[in-house]
Amino acid sequence: MRLITHNMLKCHVKNCTDPDKQFPLRFKDVQLEQIDAERNDEFLVRMLPRIDWPALSKTTKELDIILPETVPGNPENDEEFLQALHTAILETHIKQGSMLCDGCGHEYKITNGIPNMLLAEHEI
Numbered sequence: 001m002r003l004i005t006h007n008m009l010k011c012h013v014k015n016c017t018d019p020d021k022q023f024p025l026r027f028k029d030v031q032l033e034q035i036d037a038e039r040n041d042e043f044l045v046r047m048l049p050r051i052d053w054p055a056l057s058k059t060t061k062e063l064d065i066i067l068p069e070t071v072p073g074n075p076e077n078d079e080e081f082l083q084a085l086h087t088a089i090l091e092t093h094i095k096q097g098s099m100l101c102d103g104c105g106h107e108y109k110i111t112n113g114i115p116n117m118l119l120a121e122h123e124i
Contacts, residue, residue, distance in 0.1 A: 011101035021103035030097030
């Protein structure tokens with residue numbers, strides 16, 4: 001699972017008590033893998049408005065991935081920023097581990113890079 005995907009996932013447990021803590025899901029015991037991907041600057045710039053930057057920044061800090069705390073004024077002209085963003089959201093993959101909701105404690109397993117977001121019937 002890429003970090004770009006993680007940035008769009010939140011907890012959907014019915015009894016999750018604190019909506020402000022449903023996102024971002026916190027990683028636990030994860031195995032990271034770097035997989036090279038072709039860089040597309042146009043795609044990166046188009047995705048910026050869709051990315052929750054504070055959540056991505058928090059997640060990358062937890063995973064010891066270097067990423068600027070804020071988006072620069074002209075990201076399309078900042079080579080260093082675009083490379084860091086590309087590496088973080090498109091080349092960093094979570095192979096194994098889990099994601100935890102800080103609102104209710106629900107754990108979503110990640111196996112072979114695929115997050116299991118299915119809920120038990122009593123959680124729907």
